[in-house]
Amino acid sequence: MKFVAIIILYHPEQDVLLGNIAHLQDAGWGVIIIDNSPQSCQGKLSSVIEYRHFPTNIGIAAAQNRGLEVAVSLQYDYAMLLDQDSRLSVAFLNAVSARSVTAHQLFPDMAAYGPTIISEFNNKAVKARIQRPESCDNGFMACRQIIASGKVIPLSVLQITGDMEEALFIDGVDHEWCWRAAQRGLRIIGDTQTHLLHRQGEDRKKILGITFKVGSPIRLYYQYRNILLLSRRGYVPRYWKLRNCLALPLRWIINGWCLDNKALRRKYMHKGLLDGINERAGPYQPGKQV
Known part of the structure; x- marks a missing residue:
């Protein structure tokens, strides 16, 4: 072989x-x-x-x-x-x-x-x-x-x-x-x-006793968008949809208020939410507005 x-x-x-x-x-x-x-x-x-x-x-x-x-x-x-x-x-x-x-x-x-x-x-x-x-x-x-x-x-x-x-x-x-x-x-x-x-992610940070993965800010765009895209599909496991969708608000708080580059992280999460809702896929396009 x-x-x-x-x-x-x-x-x-x-x-x-x-x-x-x-x-x-x-x-x-x-x-x-x-x-x-x-x-x-x-x-x-x-x-x-x-x-x-x-x-x-x-x-x-x-x-x-x-x-x-x-x-x-x-x-x-x-x-x-x-x-x-x-x-x-x-x-x-x-x-x-x-x-x-x-x-x-x-x-x-x-x-x-x-x-x-x-x-x-x-x-x-x-x-x-x-x-x-x-x-x-x-x-x-x-x-x-x-x-x-x-x-x-x-x-x-x-x-x-x-x-x-x-x-x-x-x-x-x-x-x-x-x-x-x-x-x-x-x-x-x-x-x-x-x-x-x-090595999964770029770093780890413990907040309130919970260890979170820390990645680059732009990865948040793809994570938020792709969770919304995949959650519409019937073959995607239900537990994955529930866990990830319910975790989005917590991830917003941790990334948007507790980590470095807070404003940039909020920007990417916001764009990911919008593109996920509107079913836009492919590479990140900063100039495209909703």
């Missing part, structure tokens, strides 16, 4: 990127780089790496789709999507290649396989609080959704699931694809026996 990693870049840390590439090559994996950064980094990479540069930033969904297209054209069997801030090792890659094939053999209807995610902020496993995965045999779990980084996709399944939804641009892309796969009769398989160190 041929495995390839598709790494999506946006202003990456060079040391982390080059270290991950070295581990992938040592493990015998192919490497595809999709770079949404303004400046190309191709000159720092080996010529054997498949590199595509999109300096205008086409979004994570479109970048993943371009990478998957390259992987299919090169006749790989499995592709692992990776964010630039995940940390790889040869041992992890060897385990993932073996475990994902085993999972696919046990679950022929598998749309994707994902390792257990370990947060870089506290070195603890990231676990769902609601709708927890169902345990299966051999340390595998049936999940509602998994995040993009570390997600291994049997490329043949794309004929059933379709591509990532480019209109969402960034937030919610990974979960929406999983829910769509489930709607089409496929399963998402998690693994308790492999672990990927991953």
Whole structure:
């Protein structure tokens, strides 16, 4: 079986990127780089790496789709999507290649396989609080959704699931694809026996005893807008709709009054609400008014 990693870049840390590439090559994996950064980094990479540069930033969904297209054209069997801030090792890659094939053999209807995610902020496993995965045999779990980084996709399944939804641009892309796969009769398989160190968000801040993820202000636009867009869809789980819609006022208070760049955060949340209500998708357009 041929495995390839598709790494999506946006202003990456060079040391982390080059270290991950070295581990992938040592493990015998192919490497595809999709770079949404303004400046190309191709000159720092080996010529054997498949590199595509999109300096205008086409979004994570479109970048993943371009990478998957390259992987299919090169006749790989499995592709692992990776964010630039995940940390790889040869041992992890060897385990993932073996475990994902085993999972696919046990679950022929598998749309994707994902390792257990370990947060870089506290070195603890990231676990769902609601709708927890169902345990299966051999340390595998049936999940509602998994995040993009570390997600291994049997490329043949794309004929059933379709591509990532480019209109969402960034937030919610990974979960929406999983829910769509489930709607089409496929399963998402998690693994308790492999672990990927991953940085979710830019920071953490504790307010009134509750720890909140902190991201860049513009991400709030996509989060607010995409929650409203996805909440209209029948195949999106009801618990997700309720949890996220009910949390919008709290997120407004925390981001708009308790974090840095309060005014800018309120601006992006407001625009996200308006565009979500009016069903506007695609990249953020600052000049478009309601």
